[in-house]
Amino acid sequence: MIELYDKEGSSPLVEDHYILAWSFTTGSDKAPDLDILNLPSFYVKIPKFHNSAKFRSIIIICSTAIILGLILITFFKLKKEDYTEFDKKWKLQYWPHKFDYRELNFATKNPPEQGIWHSVLLQGFRDDNLLGYGGFGQVYRGTLPSGEEIAVKCITKDLAEGMEEFMAEISSLGRLQHRHLVPLRGWCRKNERIFIIYDYMSNGSLERNLYSPELNLTWPHRHKIPTDVASGLLYLHEQWDKKVVHRDIKPSNILLDYDLNGRVGDFGLARLYDHSQRPQTTHVVGTLGYIAPELIHSGKASPSTDVFSFGTLMLEVACGKKPVDAQGVILVEWVWDLYANERLLDAIDQRLGENYDKGEAEIVLVVGLICSNPDPQKRLGMRKVLQILCGEAALPVGLHVPSAF
Structure with a gap:
């Protein structure tokens, strides 16, 4: 590189010079001649491959990838907007509290006895936290970052059709507020799956306590x-904005809180009606032994x-027996037979011994018999049932054994 200066000697003019070849000698001999026709070029030659087949293939592949990427981005954006719009509509009309799926996944990771850091690398909805099975899916125990315990029902049934109607009905139940109903905390939607979040009931189900090897439920309980259950059902049938028919009352769906208060739970089969509306015909659902005879026909x-x-359920709680036992004995018929032979109190669970109130036992058994009468016209309403159980109304006397038995 040679630097040249202008006349004033201040501004350098820079030139690059390249030596392509040279010839010299150190002695008196003549230096060899240079072949200037074969000198190398100092220009960088750029290979011309833009017209090659390889270049064209690369261009086609890149163009195709870009187009497919744009299509996928547009599809997922529209799908996300669809979910967002639906969720926004649901939140405005029905139920405002939506949980983030990541929050539920994290809450159901670690077993209760292990610390939160143990769960960092684990997947959520672990078998360690499986509480059981309810209508439509599995129920898991979880712990929120605040330390509050929840129960998460994962609805796995295919709900591609009728999703909006199902979600609207379930979300409406989220507005139920009563001390003897299991509180619904919120919801979450992940693709085509729905998660319903409840308060966790620390003493589990009535069924588990009723048939535990240890005598967990004394007569006062x-x-x-x-x-408690009668109070919750009265609220569902008469006291809320709509009439709610639970359709699956049984001990496994009655949960007990820390103080052993009974709470009606699992509304997966519930139906809502206006108070002036008559029930509509639908397919028969429920659990054998708890299904009313007329429901099978109508x-x-x-x-x-x-x-x-x-x-x-009342007879089962008092007697400690299933609606139909292993020998095929039907609980309701058995208790009616004891009543007809004036041996009603023989039906009380023998594990209680003499540790029960005979007056209260008679009330529970008689109300249970009246409510489970095969003739729906002879059953009591929940308001009357609650009044009798609370001592505000007299117990009916002189019952007639149903002819169906």
């Missing part, structure tokens, strides 16, 4: 829990069919 679930299930 067996009298109070049906009273398919119309009503508050009266809930009353039948409640009556069976």
